[in-house]
Amino acid sequence: MLKSIIPAAALTFAALGGANAHVTLETQQAKVGSTYKAVFRVGHGCEGAPTLKLRVQIPEGYIAVKPMPKAGWTLEVVRGAYAKAYDYHGSPMSEGVKEVVWSGGSLPDEYYDEFVVRGTLAGDFAPDSMLYFPVVQECADAAERWIEIPAAGKSADDYESPAAGLKILPKE
Ligand SMILES: [Cu+2]
Numbered sequence: 001m002l003k004s005i006i007p008a009a010a011l012t013f014a015a016l017g018g019a020n021a022h023v024t025l026e027t028q029q030a031k032v033g034s035t036y037k038a039v040f041r042v043g044h045g046c047e048g049a050p051t052l053k054l055r056v057q058i059p060e061g062y063i064a065v066k067p068m069p070k071a072g073w074t075l076e077v078v079r080g081a082y083a084k085a086y087d088y089h090g091s092p093m094s095e096g097v098k099e100v101v102w103s104g105g106s107l108p109d110e111y112y113d114e115f116v117v118r119g120t121l122a123g124d125f126a127p128d129s130m131l132y133f134p135v136v137q138e139c140a141d142a143a144e145r146w147i148e149i150p151a152a153g154k155s156a157d158d159y160e161s162p163a164a165g166l167k168i169l170p171k172e
Contacts, residue, residue, distance in 0.1 A: 022162065023054075023135045023146045026114070029167040033123040036062070038133065039116050040164060045109035046139035053103040053138040054115050058096075059131050064088055065097040065119035073105035086122045127170035132163040 026039035038056075045051050058065050063086050069075050078099035085092040100117055107113050125131070134147040148159040156162035 023137055023144070023164055025133070025164045025166055028165065029169050030121055031169045032121060032125045032127060032171050034121055035118065036121050036166070037116060037118045038062075038164075038166070039114050040133070040135060042107060042113050042115065042137065045107065046137065046142040046144050048109045049139035049142055050109060051107040051137050051139055052105070053101065053136075055136040055138070056100045056115070056117065057134040058098050058100065058117070058119070059133055061086070061122040061125055062119050062131065062133075063093055063096055063122055065100070065117050067097070067100040067102075068116035068118065070102055070105070070115065073102040076101040076103070086124075088120065121168060125168040127168060129168050131166045131168055133166070134163040 022043070024041050024043075026041055027037070030036040040054070040056060042051055042054065060083050063082065067075055067077060077097045078101070079096060080098040081095045082093070085094040087093075097117075097119075100115075102115055121131070130150070132149045134145075134149070136147065137144040144161065146161050146163055148162050150156055150159060150162060150165070156165050
């Protein structure tokens with residue numbers, strides 16, 4: 001009964017599920033200058049192998065970032081200088097977290113999990129621009145590198161291993 005009402009398009013989409021199950025952000029748009037919680041969704045391992053490590057690169061302009069610790073995983077942050085000083089609640093902020101690494105855990109291919117960081121989107125992003133978070137997912141003998149940044153006029157769908165994308169919306 002249920003089967004008969006699923007449109008053919010939905011079935012085609014399901015068959016292409018792999019392309020839709022990369023490491024992606026749960027919330028894919030946020031306003032300029034807002035606090036943004038980035039939830040990275042890991043939908044599969046490396047060709048069936050469990051994920052042992054996740055490395056997330058923090059893009060320029062996503063400031064005052066703090067990762068959320070995760071039970072069963074060791075958290076590590078790489079700090080560094082920003083390309084410029086950003087205004088953060090009235091004071092200049094010129095350095096912070098540039099990369100977050102979760103390791104020491106094991107996420108089997110048949111399970112799903114989320115990895116979280118929170119930060120602020122700087123006030124000087126151009127509205128309607130895209131911000132990309134390159135992510136490397138490491139398994140025992142393989143890795144999935146979600147690092148392709150779409151060229152102007154292209155979208156993540158045009159790539160095999162796109163970085164996780166966030167659309168920056170106008171302040172309103
Ligand atoms: Cu995928």
